[in-house]
Amino acid sequence: MSNFLGFKCSICGKEYAAVNHLYSCPKCNGNLDVILDYSKIKSKYQVEDIISRTDFSLWRYLPLLPVADPGGEGTPLKNAGWTPLYTPPGLREILNLDELWIKDEGRNPTASFKDRASAVVVARAREIKAEVVVTASTGNAGAALAGMAAAIGQPAVILAPRTAPPAKIAQMLIYGARVILVDGNYDSAFDLSIEASKHLGWYCRNTGYNPFTAEGKKTAAFEIWESVMREQKSADRPLCVFVSVGDGNIISGLHKGFKDLIELGWMEVMPRLFGVQSEKSAAVANAYFSGSEEIIPVNSTTIADSISVDLPRDGVRAVRAAVQTGGAYLTVKDSEIIEGIADLGKYGIFAEPAGSTAFAGLQKAVNEGIIQQDDPVLVINTGNGLKDIKTAMQAVKNAPVIEPDIKALLDCYQSQLKGSMR
Ligand SMILES: Cc1ncc(COP(=O)(O)O)c(C=O)c1O
């Protein structure tokens, strides 16, 4: 039984049937929202039916997804999502917040949020019998598609900038995807992948182009609703969710998930969504600051490779996610992103630069009084720090190297370590 009715353009409002290879709106190029049959879902399921399910992955929300079960029991595909939530008291105290959660998406099977989108797109690919799935990627989407596809033997092709962090390229190759590195940036890989998909009939997973990516990403909103909002002390104050923004598809996917829950009557208070971008890749934030939905491309140069995007492909819905929920956009410096990696690391959380971006945004929001002490806050760490150790090493001092004898160790301890022990 599918709850998938069709698509609706987020810009011109035109509706489309649930056909196989439809991406952006053919009329105006806007992003398409998936239309679900809410009344059918409501007639069949109550909240209890969902939260009593025993699969602890994003698939516990299958009744709210527009795809059929892709199979793949016992594989990483069936283990995407249901990521841990931390409540480190030290971080809460430093930020002077009553309630703080960190949702660690780095604990997904391929170590980033992108597994959610890739899992659902792979399910869709299986349903429509796509021979090959192609994607452009700054790195994580490609690694995620490669991993999720490998889990059920789905051939995948990844186009990524040759400058993508080596760990991400290694993941794609190890998972057995066909990887082509483009001598250009993410935006050029994006355009090329769409051309390739048209020429070769490949199913295209691209972020902010394939409507099913947001449907995968919305499952994080369901988890936040189930695990945090239903437990919140101050349910009368909306939860404030901080997330980094590149193409804008994670934030618009979260928004879609929360809208689904309101539509179903399962949630009353819409969380406030805060998007965080690097000052050096801020096309969505710029539109938000200018009070417009016009996304003007930038020349992106941020160190946070995952959110380094000239022309965000889901920019309009990303602006709306903040505007329509009473959230906001913030921009942070690359130096603050690097410091954020060290700040989170001190509490046992290792974030890649795009992950610490959200945390750096929260620090700024607290400092500027945008977030008050009694605002409940959840920060999403979207990717694991092992994805980009070159940047991580900029957040710390190199370890000292000594001769293997006790005198050298004691000297080193006295001169370098003693003062910094806590
Ligand atoms: C770790 C990480 N954080 C944030 C993002 C930004 O997501 P979006 O491009 O959907 O805004 C990405 C996208 O690649 C990512 O990999």
Ligand SMILES: [Zn+2]
């Ligand atoms: Zn349209």
